[in-house]
Amino acid sequence: xxxxxxxxxxxxxxxxxxxxxxxxxxxxxxxxxxxxxxxxxxxxxxxxxxxxxxxxxxxxxxxxxxxxxxxxxxxxxxxxxxxxxxxxxxxxxxxxxxxxxxxxxxxxxxxxxxxxxxxxxxxxxxxxxxxxxxxxxxxxxxxxxxxxxxxxxxxxxxxxxxxxxxxxxxxxxxxxxxxxxxxxxxxxxxxxxxxxxxxxxxxxxxxxxxxxxxxxxxxxxxxxxxxxxxxxxxxxxxxxxxxxxxxxxxxxxxxxxxxxxxxxxxxxxxxxxxxxxxxxxxxxxxxxxxxxxxxxxxxxxxxxxxxxxxxxxxxxxxxxxxxxxxxxxxxxxxxxxxxxxxxxxxxxxxxxxxxxxxxxxxxxxxxxxxxxxxxxxxxxxxxxxxxxxxxxxxxxxxxxxxxxxxxxxxxxxxxxxxxxxxxxxxxxxxxxxxxxxxxxxxxxxxxxxxxxxxxxxxxxxxxxxxxxxxxxxxxxxxxxxxxxxxxxxxxx
Numbered sequence: 001x002x003x004x005x006x007x008x009x010x011x012x013x014x015x016x017x018x019x020x021x022x023x024x025x026x027x028x029x030x031x032x033x034x035x036x037x038x039x040x041x042x043x044x045x046x047x048x049x050x051x052x053x054x055x056x057x058x059x060x061x062x063x064x065x066x067x068x069x070x071x072x073x074x075x076x077x078x079x080x081x082x083x084x085x086x087x088x089x090x091x092x093x094x095x096x097x098x099x100x101x102x103x104x105x106x107x108x109x110x111x112x113x114x115x116x117x118x119x120x121x122x123x124x125x126x127x128x129x130x131x132x133x134x135x136x137x138x139x140x141x142x143x144x145x146x147x148x149x150x151x152x153x154x155x156x157x158x159x160x161x162x163x164x165x166x167x168x169x170x171x172x173x174x175x176x177x178x179x180x181x182x183x184x185x186x187x188x189x190x191x192x193x194x195x196x197x198x199x200x201x202x203x204x205x206x207x208x209x210x211x212x213x214x215x216x217x218x219x220x221x222x223x224x225x226x227x228x229x230x231x232x233x234x235x236x237x238x239x240x241x242x243x244x245x246x247x248x249x250x251x252x253x254x255x256x257x258x259x260x261x262x263x264x265x266x267x268x269x270x271x272x273x274x275x276x277x278x279x280x281x282x283x284x285x286x287x288x289x290x291x292x293x294x295x296x297x298x299x300x301x302x303x304x305x306x307x308x309x310x311x312x313x314x315x316x317x318x319x320x321x322x323x324x325x326x327x328x329x330x331x332x333x334x335x336x337x338x339x340x341x342x343x344x345x346x347x348x349x350x351x352x353x354x355x356x357x358x359x360x361x362x363x364x365x366x367x368x369x370x371x372x373x374x375x376x377x378x379x380x381x382x383x384x385x386x387x388x389x390x391x392x393x394x395x396x397x398x399x400x401x402x403x404x405x406x407x408x409x410x411x412x413x414x415x416x417x418x419x420x421x422x423x424x425x426x427x428x429x430x431x432x433x434x435x436x437x438x439x440x441x442x443x444x445x446x447x448x449x450x451x452x453x454x455x456x457x458x459x460x461x462x463x464x465x466x467x468x469x470x471x472x473x474x475x476x477x478x479x480x481x482x483x484x485x486x487x488x489x490x491x492x
Contacts, residue, residue, distance in 0.1 A: 041078040042068045048201070050247040052211070052302065054236065056366065057255075060211035062086075062244070064204045065096065070194045074105070079188040083208035084241025086186065090207040093190055101196030108189040120173070121152050129174040130158075144174070186241060210239035213251055215312065215368030219400070221320055221351060221384075223375045228320040228353060232313040232365070234283070234294070236302060244302040249310070251283075253366035253391055254291030283312045285363050292364045292391075318359035323350040323399070326410045326431070328447040342411035342432070347443065349385075351400045355392055365392040372402050407436040408443065408476075416487070426456070428487040435476040443482075445472040451490040458486035 049065035062083060070077065079093075088109040095102035120128075131144045148159040158165040188204065213236045220229045234251060238244070283294045294312065302308055325348045351372060355361045367390050373381040385402025392398060409432075416428035433443050447470050455462065455470065465471040476482045 039076045039078065040068060040070055042066050042080060044081045044245070047081075050244055051250070052244050052247045053250040053252060054211050054213045055252045056213055058209055058212045060208050060240070062206055062208055065201065066204075067199070067201050069198050070102070070192065070200055072194050072196075072198065075192050075194055077190045077192055079190065079204055080186075081242055082186050082188055082204070082206070083211075084186040085209040085211075085239075086188070087207045087209070088188075091188060092205045093188075093202065095196070095200045095202050097199070097201045098196035101194065102200060102202075103193045103195075104190050105193055106191040109186075120149070120156065123149050123175065124152055125149065128176075130170040131174060132169075132171045142171075208240050210241075212237050215253075215366040216309075217365075217368060217370040217389075219351070219353075219370055219372045220381060221372060221374045223377075225322040225351075225374075226320060227317050228351070229316045230314065230318075230361070231311070232363075232368075234310045234312050236308045236310065238302045238304055238306050238308075241304060243304045243306075246299045246301060249296040249300055249302070251294040251366075252288065252291050253294065253364070255391075283310070292366070294366070313361075313363050313365075315360035318353060318361060321352040323352055324348070324405060324408055324441055324443045325350060326433075326443060326445050328412070328429075328431075328445070342413045345410040345412055345431070347405040347408040347410050349402050349405050351402060352397060353400075354395070354397050356395050362394045364394055365389065365398075367391045370398075370400050372400060408441065409434040409436070410443070410445075415485070420489070423492045424489065425492075426487060426489050428485065430483055430485040432481065432483045433474055433476050434481045436479060438478055440478050440480075441476055443474045443476055445474055445484055446470075447472070447486070449488055449490065451492040453488045453490045456487040456489055458484075460484050462486065 046066040046068050047064065048067055049063075051063040053061040055061075060083075064082070066079075068077070086109065088107070091107065091109070093104055093107070125148075127146055127148050129144050130147050131142050133140050134143055135141075145160060147165075150157045150159050150164070155166060188206075194200075213234055216233045216235050218231045218233075222228065236249075283296055286293050286295075296310055300308070300310065326345045327348070328345065353359070353361075355363075355365060367388070369386055369388050371386045372384050374384045376382050385400075387400040387402065389398060389400070411432045411434075413430050413432075414427065415430050416426070418426040420426060429447070431445060431447075433445075435441055446465065449468055449470055453468075458472075460472045460474055463471045470486070470488075472484050472486075474482050474484050
């Protein structure tokens with residue numbers, strides 16, 4: 001009995017060895033047939049058309065069209081190779097060839113997939129064969145023993161002969177057959193009533209999660225800071241549990257608030273456009289409801305657990321403007337730590353461009369990250385910063401913050417404060433701008449002003465940019481200095 005106990009052992013450690021063999025034999029017994037004995041299995045080999053629309057909210061609509069044979073009368077259809085993350089409540093099935101002759105009586109989504117651990121648990125109360133390899137005198141042989149699996153909670157409990165055995169190991173476990181309620185891959189099962197022919201072109205559409213996309217852009221700015229080139233990429237991730245091969249790909253950009261209604265419209269658009277999409281160099285864009293729909297002009301394959309990038313747009317030699325911006329803050333009064341010393345403001349650096357057709361752009365841009373590169377003196381390019389943009393319609397202006405200027409300094413002092421009456425005050429500021437660059441620049445200075453105010457005097461031209469702000473455009477010479485001063489009377 002000792003040999004049998006040693007033999008019966010490592011059910012747990014042996015489990016990973018089960019996967020390859022199990023997957024080879026699972027298909028013939030995927031599901032029990034119905035009372036009439038009719039059952040049809042459909043895999044990717046039957047697929048004739050596949051369309052995937054991905055939303056930028058971890059959601060996708062899948063439309064899968066296949067040519068299959070269906071027996072007449074009541075028949076079970078095992079529709080394999082669907083996304084493991086399918087929302088079963090959103091599944092829609094119909095026959096495209098004879099829609100009035102095929103009716104769905106019942107639908108099931110089977111996601112109890114064939115795995116070594118699940119296979120062993122399905123054999124509670126049944127017999128298996130525990131096998132170990134024994135080496136004696138340089139020869140390896142296998143010893144096998146029949147064992148009855150009494151339970152499998154934290155670990156297997158076996159009955160071998162007249163004894164109860166736990167904690168033992170075996171090199172592998174042999175199972176006499178596969179249970180019918182384990183599936184090699186996610187499967188939708190329909191019980192259908194077929195009153196038509198035996199050949200059908202059928203469509204299944206459903207929503208699935210763990211499919212997402214985002215936009216990434218690369219902006220390359222010329223050495224003179226006046227022109228730029230941009231490339232837009234769609235980064236698509238697929239963690240749905242299945243691959244989508246040779247699929248028509250569409251992307252929807254926008255924030256969906258009424259998801260069900262909009263997805264219904266997408267499904268109808270799919271049905272109205274069954275033709276193949278002609279090849280194109282970039283993604284085609286069109287308005288769709290209150291969103292924007294991007295269509296890849298060729299078919300593509302999206303493998304499971306894959307990150308794919310697809311070119312979306314490109315434009316060259318469009319105008320770019322470099323901006324140096326200083327934004328004042330409402331809390332400026334004095335330097336509390338070092339009285340009499342100025343306060344330093346960061347000088348922010350932006351690249352500004354307009355998304356307009358005459359500049360070679362004009363496509364509504366989905367939200368994403370813009371990474372900015374610039375040519376160096378050696379003819380190469382260097383990374384200079386990045387910023388995130390929101391969904392941007394055509395003819396809108398983009399301001400991309402790339403960082404803080406190294407060679408431009410802004411220092412601020414409040415040079416005067418006077419109380420004129422109980423609720424009237426006069427304040428005066430001086431902002432000194434120093435440019436250590438070899439070229440002249442213009443600094444945009446935005447100053448907050450509270451209450452009801454009136455500008456008394458200013459060293460530079462100014463604009464009332466809103467009710468509580470004033471803006472100066474201050475030129476600063478190469479390796480030079482400019483001081484912007486102004487005095488306002490404020491009534492609270």
